[in-house]
Amino acid sequence: MPVVTDLDSVPLTPVYTIVISATGETTVDGEPVENLPGQDARTSALADIRVRAARRGHPVRINAKEPDGSVWPLIVDHDGAVTPLDAPHPAPHPAPAPVPAPAVALAALTERAGPLGPRHAALLGRVVTAELRGDLAGAAAAAEDLETVLTAELGPLHPHTLGALATRAWLSLLLRDDWAAATRLHVLAAERRRQAGAPDVETRRAARNAHAAWALLRAADPASAETLRPELGRIGHLTA
Template sequence: MPVVTDHDAVPLTPVYTIVIRESGEASVDGHPVETLPGQDARDAALANIQERAARLDRPVRVNAKEPDGSTWPLIVDWDGEVTPLDHPHPTPPPAPPAARRAPEQPAATAAAPVHLPPPTGEPVIPGPAPTAPDVDWMAPLPSEYQQMLDAVKAADASGNLPAAEVAAKDLEDALDDAYGPSHPYTVNVVAVRANIAVRSAKWAAGLELHMRAAWLRHDQQAPREETLRLARNAHFCWKHLVAHCPKHPGTDNPAQAQQHVQDLLRVLRHVEVEPIIITTTEEWAAERLPAAS
């Protein structure tokens, strides 16, 4: 029995699009979906949608397009239940001009991470920590560190990610010396380094940096949404170590994935991410990592 019985209660947006190609590959909203060995592309795509539903904490609407051109409207819930519909999804009414907003962006997928700090290298510091009102997570760095931050931005803007990483590490070390490793200034630069590592396809480094930033933010009760994004992207980096990614050949490393999986699970549980992400991590580890243990 499908979980979703009141179809009209499911919000009209977002509507995600799964495309299954004749080659057997699948994509979600244009982003390729990675599969485990022997896993059907449809199952992998639905698991991707399941994670999105979990992050929204509600069922979501999906159009699944088959290689023969047919389209199947579906409702997918966070627990993986799929409800086929016998009619297309309703067209949402246009928003009044004063209320128009940018379309909702999907959560991070295996093909393209989102919710990372911006590519300029500017720290994302989205609000004051509730238990420490004197610590402002949105405060800019003190002026004496502005030149070092500018060096990070300049290297990043020029596309020189190795130089941006070195400059960001120097900035983190300086802030660590002055304020300590847990200060918002330092932690936000750790998040910048995590972003650079992902964009450089350095998944092991990205995993460690994302885990560290998420843990430290959580312990200081920093604004939660950014903390969750960092934890989710740690999971994203770890999956790239587990399985081969066609876009970044040679970057998978099951031995490192095995080495870090327990640390990742501790972080995910510590910051209390959506249960489906923890379950996915456990399933991937059981499926792919025994040989590396």
């Protein structure tokens, strides 16, 4: 049977655990599995996993623990295809971790990158004021206005423009109302930071938050998530 060739397409969670005892008993995530007629414990456990994969509509990850204590990371599809892995399953992507008070962080960034002109400073003031009063939607709209002006006057890769874009992206996570938009904004932020040669730590944060937002989108709207998979793939190498 064919094996899974695109390992990155397999969700990182859940990871099921098969335990096979020395007496031939098997559990999946602690639940006993009855042997199928004419099948051994291992085959019966894999049949159970196949059903779970079919219900989810995609291959799933498992750790198979043998009686001797060895652990085998595998991917199992609904058709019974088993793909052994040569390394443990990767850790799940972290939940979105936006920097607290993104507008205030943007204000600090502008100080490091040089002073803003009066018009830009006024727009930044709108962002900070809206966020501090809890109006995240208003802060996001003001950050977009600021980014638009900065892009036109300073270019998309200027530190001030990148800061405004990052603030929009962070606010999109805090708003939690459009995971597709949050994914796109973080992808854009990661790509532009890479193009500008910005510090790696911020670029990695943007890329990881893009993956985290996409994971939340996939849970809520799998079809929409699939349309964004190519965009997400462009920054996969930036998360390391």
